[in-house]
Amino acid sequence: SSGINAEWPLRPGGVGVHYRGSTRTTDHGRNCQNWNRDWPHIHGYHSPKYSWAGVGDHTNCRNPDYEGKPWCYTTNLLHRWEYCAIPRCSRDDFEFYKF
Numbered sequence: 001s002s003g004i005n006a007e008w009p010l011r012p013g014g015v016g017v018h019y020r021g022s023t024r025t026t027d028h029g030r031n032c033q034n035w036n037r038d039w040p041h042i043h044g045y046h047s048p049k050y051s052w053a054g055v056g057d058h059t060n061c062r063n064p065d066y067e068g069k070p071w072c073y074t075t076n077l078l079h080r081w082e083y084c085a086i087p088r089c090s091r092d093d094f095e096f097y098k099f
Contacts, residue, residue, distance in 0.1 A: 015063055015066055015067065015068055015069055016063045016069045016070040016086065017053070017063050017066055018054075019054070019061070019062065019063060019070045019086065020054050020060075021060065021061070021070075021086065022060050023060065023061045023070070023084050023085060023086050024058075024059040024060050024061060024072070024084075025084065025085055026061075026071075026072065026074060026079075026082035026083065026084055026085060027082060027083050027084065027085050028079075028082055029085075030074040030075065030076050030079060030082060031059070031074065031075045031076075032059040032060070032061060032072035032073065032074060032075070032084070033059065033072060033073040033074060033075050034057065034058065034059050035050075035055035035056055035057070035058065035059070035062070035072075035073075036055075036056060036057045040075060040076075040077050041073040041074070041080050041081070043073055045064050045065075050064045059072065060072075061084035061086060067083070068083065069083050069084070069086060069088075070083070070084045070086055071083045071084055072084060
């Protein structure tokens with residue numbers, strides 16, 4: 001076991017490249033498009049080329065390009081992509097940062 005809990009919030013200062021949780025809505029409440037589909041938005045993040053990033057036949061938020069935090073293409077024709085509604089941990093949540 002890697003010791004990583006995929007549903008944990010994002011670590012302080014992290015961008016969620018290794019996030020493997022099941023969040024599939026954006027900060028604005030929009031649904032995410034399946035990573036293996038090109039509708040409604042055409043993109044180049046198809047697996048297996050980007051399987052290292054956790055994209056595939058699902059609609060979960062991921063961060064295959066080291067953006068600010070996990071994101072997804074939306075199912076809304078007017079909104080191509082958005083960041084996802086994943087909370088960020090506080091440094092206070094980690095013993096290491098407590099003095």
